[in-house]
Amino acid sequence: MTEQAVSRTVAEVRCALEEHDYLADEGLATAVLLALELQRPLLLEGEPGVGKTEVAKTLARWTGGELIRLQCYEGIDIGQAVYEWDYSRQLLHLRTAEATGDAAGVDAETLENELYSPRFLVKRPLLQAIDHGDGQPPVLLIDEVDRADDEFEAYLLEMLSEYAISVPELGRFEAPVPPIVVITSNRTRDVHDALKRRCLYHWVEHPGLEREIAIIARRTTEVPDRIIRQVAAAVGQFRTLGLYKPPGVAESIDWAQSLGRLGAAALDSTLAEATLGTVIKYREDQERVREHGLDTIVEQALRA
Amino acid sequence: MTETEGALVESRHLDHMVVGFVAALRDAGLTVPVGSTIVFRRSLELVGVDRSLAVYWAGRATLVTCPEDLDVFDAVFDAYWQHRDQPGEQPEPEIEHLTIALDDGADDGEGGEVADEPDVVLRWSPAEVLREKDFALCSNDELEEAQRLMMRMRFATRLRPSHRHEPARHDRGRDDLRRTVREALRTEGEPMRRATTVKRQQPRRLVLLLDVSGSMESYARALLRFIHAAVVARRRVEAFALGTRLTRLTKELSSHDPDQAFRQATGAVVDWSGGTRLGAVLTDFNDQWGVRGMARGAVVVVLSDGWDRGDPGVLGEQMARLHRVAHRVVWVNPLKSTPGYAPLAGGMAAALPHVDEFIEGHNLASLEQLAAVVAA
Ligand SMILES: Nc1ncnc2c1ncn2[C@@H]1O[C@H](COP(=O)(O)OP(=O)(O)O)[C@@H](O)[C@H]1O
Ligand SMILES: [Mg+2]
Numbered sequence: 001m002t003e004q005a006v007s008r009t010v011a012e013v014r015c016a017l018e019e020h021d022y023l024a025d026e027g028l029a030t031a032v033l034l035a036l037e038l039q040r041p042l043l044l045e046g047e048p049g050v051g052k053t054e055v056a057k058t059l060a061r062w063t064g065g066e067l068i069r070l071q072c073y074e075g076i077d078i079g080q081a082v083y084e085w086d087y088s089r090q091l092l093h094l095r096t097a098e099a100t101g102d103a104a105g106v107d108a109e110t111l112e113n114e115l116y117s118p119r120f121l122v123k124r125p126l127l128q129a130i131d132h133g134d135g136q137p138p139v140l141l142i143d144e145v146d147r148a149d150d151e152f153e154a155y156l157l158e159m160l161s162e163y164a165i166s167v168p169e170l171g172r173f174e175a176p177v178p179p180i181v182v183i184t185s186n187r188t189r190d191v192h193d194a195l196k197r198r199c200l201y202h203w204v205e206h207p208g209l210e211r212e213i214a215i216i217a218r219r220t221t222e223v224p225d226r227i228i229r230q231v232a233a234a235v236g237q238f239r240t241l242g243l244y245k246p247p248g249v250a251e252s253i254d255w256a257q258s259l260g261r262l263g264a265a266a267l268d269s270t271l272a273e274a275t276l277g278t279v280i281k282y283r284e285d286q287e288r289v290r291e292h293g294l295d296t297i298v299e300q301a302l303r304a
Numbered sequence: 305m306t307e308t309e310g311a312l313v314e315s316r317h318l319d320h321m322v323v324g325f326v327a328a329l330r331d332a333g334l335t336v337p338v339g340s341t342i343v344f345r346r347s348l349e350l351v352g353v354d355r356s357l358a359v360y361w362a363g364r365a366t367l368v369t370c371p372e373d374l375d376v377f378d379a380v381f382d383a384y385w386q387h388r389d390q391p392g393e394q395p396e397p398e399i400e401h402l403t404i405a406l407d408d409g410a411d412d413g414e415g416g417e418v419a420d421e422p423d424v425v426l427r428w429s430p431a432e433v434l435r436e437k438d439f440a441l442c443s444n445d446e447l448e449e450a451q452r453l454m455m456r457m458r459f460a461t462r463l464r465p466s467h468r469h470e471p472a473r474h475d476r477g478r479d480d481l482r483r484t485v486r487e488a489l490r491t492e493g494e495p496m497r498r499a500t501t502v503k504r505q506q507p508r509r510l511v512l513l514l515d516v517s518g519s520m521e522s523y524a525r526a527l528l529r530f531i532h533a534a535v536v537a538r539r540r541v542e543a544f545a546l547g548t549r550l551t552r553l554t555k556e557l558s559s560h561d562p563d564q565a566f567r568q569a570t571g572a573v574v575d576w577s578g579g580t581r582l583g584a585v586l587t588d589f590n591d592q593w594g595v596r597g598m599a600r601g602a603v604v605v606v607l608s609d610g611w612d613r614g615d616p617g618v619l620g621e622q623m624a625r626l627h628r629v630a631h632r633v634v635w636v637n638p639l640k641s642t643p644g645y646a647p648l649a650g651g652m653a654a655a656l657p658h659v660d661e662f663i664e665g666h667n668l669a670s671l672e673q674l675a676a677v678v679a680a
Contacts, residue, residue, distance in 0.1 A: 010351060010358065030361035034347050045371070189596065196369040197340055203371045242556075242571020284574060 008033055022051070022058040023207070023215050031202035032059070041160050041181035043196060046204030048186050049248010051215075056141035056182035065180060066138040070125035072148040078155070083167060084122045090115050116169035129179040130165050137177045146185040150192065156183075157195045209236055209304070212252060219253045223260030230267040231256040233304030235279065237297045243285040255279035267302065269295045318348060325384050329367060332380045333539040336367050356385050372558055376539070435668040439638070440522035447526060450668055451562060454533040508603050508631055509540045510678060513589065514553075515608030516545045516573055517580035523638040523666065524577070525570075527607050530671050532557045532565045542598055546608065547575035550588045580611055582651055583618030590625050600629045603678055607636040607665055610652030620654030627658040634677055636665035 008016075013036075014029040024032070032055070035042035044052040060067035070081055093115060123131065129140035142156065159165055163178040183199060185191050207215060212232040220228070231252055239246045247255075255278045264271055272294055280286045289297070322345045326336050347362040360381055368377050434442075434450055442450060512531045516524045535541045535557040545551040556568035570576055593599070604626060612619055627633050635655060639645050641664045656662060661677050664670035 010361075026357065027361045027364060030351060030358070031365040034350060034362065034365050037350050038343065038346060040343070189592065190370070190598075193335075193369060197337060200343075200365045201369050202365060203368075203374070240571070242568065242574075244574055288574070 008036070016062050017055075017058055020058045020061045021218055022054060023211055023218065024055075025207075025211065028055070028202055028204065031200045035182075035200045036180065038200070039178045041183055041199040043183045043185065043191070043199035043201050044204050045185045045187050045191075045201070047206070047246065047248065049250045050204040050206055051249050052184040052204055053141065053143055056139055056143075056184075059180055059182065060139040063136060063139065063180065065136045066132070067141060068125050068129045068138045068179070069141040069143060071143050072145050072152070074147055074149065076148050076152055080124055081152070082124050082126045082155075082165060084124065085116070085169075086120045086122050090120050093120070118170065121167065121170065126159060127165055127167075127173060129181075130159070130163060130175045131173045132175065132179060134176065137175070137179045140179040140181045142181065142183040144186055145183050145191060145195075146187055146189045153192045153195050157192070157198060160195075160198055206236075206239055206246075207249065209233060212236070212249065215249055216252050216256045220257045220260060223256050224265055226266050227259050227264060228256050229304050230298075230301040231259065231279075234267065234272070234297050234301035237300060238280065238289060241288060241292055243280070243288060244282055245285060247279050247281075251279045251281070267298055269298045272298050318345065318353065321353070322348065325363070325380070326367065328380050328384050329377065332376050334367070334373055334376055334380075340367055359385065372554060373539075375536075375558060375560065435672070437668075438641070438666045439526040440666065442526070447529075450526060451529040451533075453668060454530050454671070455536075455562060507538070507540055508601060509542065509598065510534065510538065511594070511599055511602050511604045511630075512541065512543045513586075513604070513606045513608075514543065514545050515580070515582065515606070516547045516576050516578075517582075517611070518577045519580065519609055519611045520638070521577050523607075523609075525566075527636075527638075527665060528566065528569060529562065530674075531607075532562055532569070536560050536565075542593075543569075544589060544593075545569070545573045545576075546582060546585045546589070547573060548579050548581050548585070549575055550585050550592070552593075579613065581614055582608065582610070582612035583614045583616070583622055586619060586622040586626070590622055594626055595629055599626055601631050603632045603634065604630045605634045605636060605674070605678065606655075606659075607638075609637055609639045610635075610655060612651035614651075616650035616654035619651045620658070623655045623658035627660075632660045633658060634661045634663065634674070635659040636663055636670075636674055638664065638666040640664045641666050641670070 010026060010029050010033050013033045014024055014026070017024045017029065017032070031042055031044075034040070042055075044055060046052055056069075057067060059065075094111070097111065097114075125140065129138050132138050145153065145156070160181060163175040164172055166172045183191075183195075206212075209232055212235070213228055216223070216228045216232060217225070235247050235252045235255070255275060258275050258278050259267065259271060262271065262275070276286055276289065276294070280289055322341060326341045326344070329336050344363060344366040347366050348359060351358040351362045353359055363381065364374070364377065368374060434446060434453070437446065439447070439450070512534060514524060514527055514531055516528075520527075531543050531553075535543055535554065536559075541554070543553040543557050545553055551573045553569045553572060556572045557565045559565040559568065590599075594604070623633070637652065640662070663673055663677060665674060
């Protein structure tokens with residue numbers, strides 16, 4: 001991708017994502033297109049494993065921009081997300097200045113300016129993404145924002161409204177070209193409406209059978225088509241059982257890959273039982289699947 | 305910029321379509337700020353309006369911010385743009401969606417603003433006997449009939465002014481916004497004027513917490529049907545199951561098909577008819593959702609017999625926390641009507657001081673009362 005000036009179409013976005021191994025439906029491709037063209041963040045919400053994080057990685061592969069990832073967690077703060085002063089190096093600088101006697105000749109203000117100069121600034125992901133220099137803008141992935149707290153969201157909103165960050169001691173950093181921003185949420189908590197409104201929004205669903213088959217095929221090696229089909233069908237069934245953690249695409253891929261490694265030509269209940277742990281991670285969920293009847297699910301999958 | 309006469313007309317036409325559609329979404333209950341309308345308008349320039357599916361996805365990306373609103377969006381979209389192309393994998397929404405979603409608006413009459421909605425409207429079929437019958441004594445057929453009646457019940461709470469969230473800083477969008485509004489007004493943009501000057505009102509959020517522990521067995525299923533009716537009939541409803549753990553059911557219950565919703569919801573609750581940890585689970589609710597924001601200013605309804613194996617002090621404490629942030633706390637106890645029942649059992653006694661309204665919930669008539677209390 002080089003021509004920034006020419007607007008893309010939804011179909012082109014879909015193709016480009018596919019070339020980089022991501023199979024998007026029209027809804028997601030539209031949201032991506034709009035995010036790129038309108039230079040607004042893209043907010044992807046959905047259950048774990050539906051392919052949200054992968055969108056950002058794919059965009060980085062496609063555009064050639066650097067992937068800058070901020071994994072959110074409870075209590076994340078500016079120091080970890082935006083920037084921090086490197087105190088130990090500042091201290092060292094101060095000591096050296098004193099030891100060499102420079103400090104005597106230098107007034108306090110000059111020394112302080114030295115201490116708060118860019119070389120002692122540690123840039124964390126958000127500042128890195130804003131202060132990225134020339135060239136292809138990076139892809140900023142703010143992953144699982146629902147884990148962070150309200151204050152952090154408020155900060156994000158401010159930063160994303162201007163694509164700028166102020167460091168009181170240094171001044172304002174502004175992105176020459178805004179980074180491509182992807183925010184994901186597993187929706188353990190609702191993201192603030194104001195932040196949502198700043199973004200293009202897409203609710204990511206589990207893929208339908210055919211798309212899931214295509215995804216698994218693309219993301220695994222040397223797995224017979226038959227197995228892939230059956231895995232996708234069985235996983236589709238698992239998702240209707242109301243499990244505590246329904247399997248995502250990642251689990252389908254893992255399952256198909258391990259069946260492939262076992263040299264299986266088709267799924268059967270013995271194999272499914274032996275490998276259930278790769279697709280259903282929680283013991284309670286495994287029990288629930290067995291209660292429902294793994295045999296029945298496998299049988300249905302065989303007919304897929 | 306030089307625009308040909310034709311392009312100008314086109315652009316005006318687009319403005320009309322956009323503001324008209326957004327007005328329809330608002331009438332159906334969605335909150336759509338002007339800023340989003342403008343982003344939608346710009347998006348249409350990018351994706352074009354020749355294919356309705358392109359318009360549909362552009363609308364979803366710019367006007368909707370949670371999956372719970374998708375049903376309403378789909379229904380309004382279909383009504384407004386007539387027929388949408390078949391979207392790839394998703395089944396076409398059923399036509400009932402449309403009737404239900406637009407029903408509210410239509411009843412309000414001309415210029416139907418949500419504000420004109422009556423406090424509560426209940427429509428009943430003449431099955432008076434069933435209304436009084438205890439759910440625990442109902443046959444399956446009767447429960448089915450009861451559930452059909454619930455689906456016809458209508459919920460509404462008093463409206464409160466909504467605070468529209470504005471981005472903290474001014475950005476380029478601001479200027480565009482002013483310009484676009486001015487332009488729209490010049491193009492005799494009646495809908496736009498309405499969209500910007502009418503003060504939006506939001507109903508209070510309704511949060512329903514259903515105890516699904518073993519002691520509630522005879523009632524939990526019927527009450528879940530009731531909750532489903534509330535979730536689909538009204539916007540801003542959240543539903544949770546309280547058992548040995550907390551399960552959010554809003555999404556599962558958002559399907560308009562009662563059986564499907566019921567299946568999804570009971571499927572999601574892994575501890576249906578299991579033990580009770582009412583105090584502990586309510587702590588989870590408060591920590592993860594309620595006190596964080598969901599219960600603030602909301603009408604919170606707990607549907608439970610108040611039976612808790614844990615320390616009643618915890619339940620009392622958590623009810624107090626909830627009561628501090630909620631607008632109103634209602635406790636629905638199906639055992640209340642049982643002759644000789646006095647709410648002295650540990651949990652219930654500890655909770656009562658923090659409850660605004662304590663009502664029964666063992667039959668349709670009492671749920672009718674609940675709807676009225678919720679609306680008050
Ligand atoms: N549409 C898709 N096309 C290709 N691969 C996908 C797709 N959706 C999911 N995946 C695969 O599933 C895995 C899990 O997706 P991920 O983005 O981590 O999920 P989430 O962030 O939603 O939890 C990814 O590593 C990717 O290989
Ligand atoms: Mg992820």
